[in-house]
Amino acid sequence: MSLSDLLGSAWQGLHSASNPDETPAAEGLEDCLVFFAWSDGTTQARVLSGRGKDLETAWAQGAQALEAQATGVPRDLRVDWVRRVRPLRWTAFKDGLGIPAAEGLAFDARCESALLAPQVDSQRRRLLNAPTDDDTTVWAFQTRAVHVDASGVHILAADGLRELQPFDVPLLRRLVAGGADHLAARVQTDGALAPSTPDADAPRAADHAHAVHALLEAWDPAQAETRQAAIHRALARLTRTLIRPAALPNGTHVACLVEPGSNDTSLGANAACIGALVRYTELSRDRRYLPLLDQLARTVLHMQDPISGRFAHTLHHPSMAEKAEAPGDAREDDQAVVALLRLYALTGNRRWFGAVEKAFEHFVAASYANAQDHALCRATSSSACRTSTRRSTSRSHRPPPWRPCQPSWRPVPNWSRGSTPTPPSSRCSTGSIAPRCTTRCCTACSASPTATRGPSARCSSRSRRPSKAASSATRRRRLPTPWPA
Secondary structure (H helix, E strand, O other): OOHHHHHHHHHHHHHHHOOOOOOOOOEOOOOEEEEEEEEOOOOOOEEEEEEEOOHHHHHHHHHHHHHHHOOOOOOEEEEEEEEEEEEEEHHHHHHHHHOOOOOEEEOOOOOOOEEOHHHHHHOHHHHHOOOOOOOOEEEEEEEEEEEEEOOEEEEOOOOOOOOOOOOOHHHHHHHHHHHHHHHHHHEOOOOOEOOOOOOOOOOOHHHHHHHHHHHHHOOOHHHHHHHHHHHHHHHHHHHHHHEEEEEOOOOOEEEEEOOOOOOEEEHHHHHHHHHHHHHHHHHHOOOOOHHHHHHHHHHHHHOEOOOOOOEOOEEEOOOOEEOOOOOOOOHHHHHHHHHHHHHHHHHOOHHHHHHHHHHHHHHHHOOHHHOOOHHHHHHHHHHHHHHHHHHOOOOOOOOOOOOOOOOOOOOOOOOOOOOOOOOHHHEOOOOOEHHHOOOOOOOOOOOOOOOOOOOOOOOOOOOOOOOHHHHHHHHHHHOOOOOOO
């Protein structure tokens, strides 16, 4: 659809949703105010406003500005007509951030500096931590909104949402596969990511790490040939070029992801590297990146206050000093917690779990519970599972050294080229290689689904587990090595 078609459809939808006898100006405003938000589907949505004595004047002003600023062909258009404005104190507004926002936020009485309700939801954590006096007056406004895309005109409810069709598993699989194919196609010969559009800036190093993590999370053996080469190139660039060594003030050698232009390293970027390398290790069972993971995690711990648990978001490389003028994004805290939890699940090093516990103390003190964030929910769920696992383990409270066994319905991909597959007799019933199986079963009962679990248990055949040296030797002999050294 062209821009004129989108505007025409939005105008008709807004008129059909309005009452003939209502005034153009909102309650609490002297003139009519309309917000236009549009996106081409590849970049973040942009917002502008139109103002006038009546709806036609405000619409004409906003449409003219939209036609002047819109680049490309907008795919989605949302129009919000302000209907009511009310003042309130900042502390009252923060108390309402615990639920999805149904009102926009303005920082002046004329709503010249404002955030729409979706923008309030996306910046919830930043608003909670904003250094604003609780007695400061802000203005909340309600709108009547319509959303237009290729499927038609959608009149939004009072809460700003529209009814969507339920997602099914085949649709979700297609969406994941389409996103993975898009990322794989953007990986160039040298492993760098191509810009999303010809006029866009080059992706940052943090974007590269997130893309590698996403490709590994979307790994599917059925598409191995089409995506594996892209993962090889992108991962090689990540580990050999973008991740650089550094030294902490106490002399500890660490590693961090450095932005080439600013020589800064961020908490979220290092968390993305940890997530990507942990996922690669889980899929390939190649342990070559464990030392690098340890150095990256030490950088994350260096960015955490050992007393309060608060994370610093940006450091300068190579001094590794905190940049106080760069507060960063509060969502990076959740990403760091999830990364440390996944590394703890992989290695069993309780130092990473201790940092997670300290971080949650800061989350509670900073009232993070009022912010609805998917990463925080995932971190809380993973932390609760790991806490219950620690309490239910043996007397020594040692966590399992490896991740849980792969389910039998989930095939373990063979990343190596020309390697000999492991014989079926050396795998347990859940599909994991016997020395790495968290059920701690022995090789004699590796095919038995009724093997007794426990660190000191014996199986039905009365044969003990292999010794630690034998397990290490067997693991070195059986595990494939997907990437050449």
